[in-house]
Amino acid sequence: MTSTLLSHITGPERLKQLRPDQLSTLTTEIRDFLVDRVCRTGGHLGPNLGVVELTIALHRVFDSPADRIVFDTGHQSYVHKILTGRQAGFDTLRAAGGLAGYPQRGESPHDHVENSHASTALSYADGLAKAQQLLGEQHRRVVAVIGDGALTGGLAWEALNNLGGGGRPVVVVLNDNGRSYDPTVGGLAEHLAALREHRDTGRNLFEDIGFAYLGPVDGHDIAAVEDACRAAVRLHRPVVVHCVTEKGRGYPSAERDEADRMHGIGVIDPATGRPSSASPPSWTSAFGAELAEIGASHPEVVALTAAMLRPVGLHRFAQRFPERVFDVGIAEQHAVTSAAGLAMGGLHPVVCLYATFLNRAIDQVLMDVALHRLPVTFVLDRAGITGPDGPSHHGMWDLALLGAVPGMRVAAPRDTTQLAALLREAVSTQDGPTALRFPKASVGAQIPALNRMDGLDILYRSRSQPLDVLLVSTGVLAAPAVRAAELLSSNDIGVTVVDPRWLLPINPTLIHLASRHRLVLTVEDGVRAGGVGTALAQACTDARVATPVHNLGLPRGFVDHGSRSALLAEHGLTAESIAGTALTLHSTLMAHHPTSLERMPR
Template sequence: MLIEPGKLLATVNNPDDLKKLDQTQLVQLCEELRNFIIDNVSVYGGHFGASLGVVELTVALHYIFNTPKDQLVWDVGHQAYGHKILTGRRDIFHSNRMYKGMSGFPKMKESEYDAFGVGHSSTSISAALGMAVASKYKGDEEKQHIAVIGDGAMTGGLAFEGMNHAGVSNSNLLIILNDNCMSIDPNVGALKDYLTDITTSHTYNKMKDEVWNVLGKISKFGPNAREIISKVENSIKSFLLSQSNMFESLNLRYFGPVDGHDVNHLVSILDDLKDIKGPKILHCITRKGKGYGPSENGNQTTWHAPGKFDKLTGEIRKKVHDTPQPPKYQDVFGHTLVELAENNQKIMGITPAMPSGSSMNIMMKAMPDRAFDVGIAEQHAVTFSAGLATQGLIPFCNIYSSFMQRAYDQVIHDVCIQDLAVNFFLDRAGFAGADGPTHHGAYDIGYMRCIPNMIVAAPMNEAELRNLMYTSQLPRKGQAFTIRYPRGQGVMPEWRTPMEEVKIGTGRKIKDGEDIAILTIGHIGNYAVEACEKLAKKDLNPAHYDMRFVKPLDEEMLHEVFANYKKVITIEDGCLMGGFGSAVLEFMAENNYSAQVKRLGIPDAIIEHGEQIELQKECGFDPEGIEKAVIALTEPAMAKS
């Protein structure tokens, strides 16, 4: 089912077509663009509220600026659906986030209009500044560089680092702050309060409009008048706000706040701003989910990425099951954390801007003084947790696997070098699915197991996750503890099992076998169970070991494996380079064993987006791939046939 675009939108195949429209037609175009996004996402799924909130801004940007020569960076890419539709991808938009289809985020390989790939937040200012400095160096100072950053992304430290440099760069950079008080969950922190102060200062806004009108006519004055008006403008801002303007203090010319849903006003403002040289920031007030009632006025966290829904009623379509279903791993974490915290007053919960995504919101509701959303600030989350640990508390720091990459130095420098007992829970480990390579948790096994004073484990099911969580809060001498688990459901509908301690560095034998041993780590072990059941029908009987810990490895179990099996398969939903299989090979070499070892996992390549099972199949560690690997290793002739 292909969605037909509106009459005006059907004529816009690129920004040059957009510029052919009369400005009076832009309101209608915005309405058609918004409806096209609503229609497609309701049928095919995807991110939703963020792109609806910047429809007018997107149209205005491409109407005024000469993209792709003028370079536009979106932060985060959730906002970019309208941008993609206006830049030649309208007719393939239905493939958004599907296997082999269009990426859900801007991607340089996909289009020349995507100036920079963005999946993680807070990168736009630094990237656009780099582009601006390069243009200045090459003598192309007429080229424009625009960073559109959400107020949620502005809480990330990298955004402040970029602004700090931009203020002294004298480069042609325009930062557009898309202020809607939301990232995925509602924004938190002092910056949110500061932006609210600016937004709600009626006196300041009235005076600001008058100053803006004067500045809009600046071309009629000489250079001395420009200097005088600039001083007057700065004085008004400092006088009317309770504190001096933060952006102005960084030497960024501040304009706003302005209505981000008035497309004609935005066109006028952007037309003025493109002629003002140097670094500057435009503060736009928008509403996430604008133009679709259930999203705009309902739970905006739910409507960030609602999945498929009924456009007319706003009812989100959910699968109906006849039997009880296993919970999501994140929910097992959230509820188990509260259970543990009720019995251990030292436990504290920390997450960087993902309370609903990680289910930390369950503890935040039950124990608001012991659970913290620190904003999009993974580095701070880790070092804040380290500070808690120095005082004898037990931090449960939950960060998506791919986001933990942003705090790697803090894990080493602030936690492991100091041998602090911080517990890290890495959600979305393995393939993240439709979000693609920026969100795949492909590398955490490799990058965590190489750090001294670090324990690394992964549960095969919900009961094992609960047991590992229980173990992690027991007294131990230092050592950080990383527990990784995937996005999505587990395998146990009856998951509220009694918790018990797991001896660190011990695995468990799932089944005995002959000729070949399968070693798995984490949830992917359930695929091996499924494969073994199918192999039994072919008279093949591999042994299966759930290793449970990557570091320390269960050496007693590995001695058993290599003493009894000359053929071994390792399986992990992480990178093969330096991962679990590599650890097993290291053990084999160090202990002078000899065996034929086949490693299954994520290869040394960037794997694109798609459903998790599609990507696992592509990499050969879905149940069928495991079955084929066993056959190939045990009966080569049978595998060839």
């Protein structure tokens, strides 16, 4: 094998030993490495291609891990991982047990935070700087790397306010490529554009709030970035180093991709930048097509996104109704309360977020939307297990969190027919908030109902056995629930499978169905604690229904990265596991109550 510069970089100390004239070769090797590995595994390609020189400069100036380098969002940390001795791990990037797609403290002492939600790095840096001051660690330095997109988030502004007024020597490296997924929006974007173009704006907002400002610096000029960082250290105060970079740099397919510069990719052909095979339709695309159709007949429907127009499927709606889409930047809290204002003004807002990012705006959902009983619909993409992005991106808390919101109705479609029906029901609701959740997955086959009872769909009913087990499925877990029922029926266990459609609040008819069965088993791809199963168990207790309710779902813990199917299997959410659990519970129940439980007729 031909020896390369990159093969000799086993840590930052080796990087510091390189001559300046060797660095151009190293940047080429790193980009080739990234394209080769990430195209094989999938991951965040564009952001990392854009920070190659910037990351090299940081590790040549600062002494990681003694100096804390904190990457905001974390998807721009691949180059950091390469330079800190983890090149071999890229063969297993985002696979179960392999290299994480974000910083991970257990992976390396160079990773200080497990940071993959945007706009947090400046607050971490503020706390680290305060701790170092109190502990007398003047030799350590704190560096926060944040993108212009992440700087649109409210938490980033709260941190800037404290950092600028605190006077502590924190270096904020602003990686300004003009976009997150999509181009950065708002007044900040306009101000940064003026700074990039050296226009005399009369003011510099960073200087106005207490920072020294250095820049703009060409973020692809290693020497220039090094000089700026060393100058920032010498100032002994909070400093913004404004680096201008190009997302996707050095890979023609990414440079030509104006949509998101290959922000996140699946497995693709590196030569063409295209998937190796056609992908089946996704839940996201099905939702986007349906919302665009709804928009044509519902002029009151408007849509909001937090810097994720395409990832949440809103581009079709935006093409047809551009004046009815609002991209608020990476600002979920603002999105929700702005939606409340839109609803107060007589419109029906549809707020489209990844389920994991709804966590950031629960106070606004509770106090700004629900308290006012406003007709706002939340569409939660990537609900449940998402797979390779790991613990911060699994959308596993939404059911538990939304279940505590008064007046909130939550639906989960099992197929695209139900997606269309439930979305139309949601946007027609006028007396309070609604939410619709679906996974990061391809859509499956349609699952017809045998009949509907007060809004509940009966998907399966044993014909020759008694009412032993009621399986309550949620969303796309309907398919394994039906298959589990077939397996149980073959073991002479009578089974009913019901899809509540609207999961929360609990439909009283579901409590009635529970009362007619010996055992209830709920199946959900959210945390068991506080989820649908918990809500049904409480409802049965309140109604003095004695049928035991057992819950299958995700643990109260953080689930690591891996494939969606493998993680669902690990937590008992396959047809075979569901059937096995039901069979065990039924056998235990019969063993403890062999005569007291009479078989109930149909």
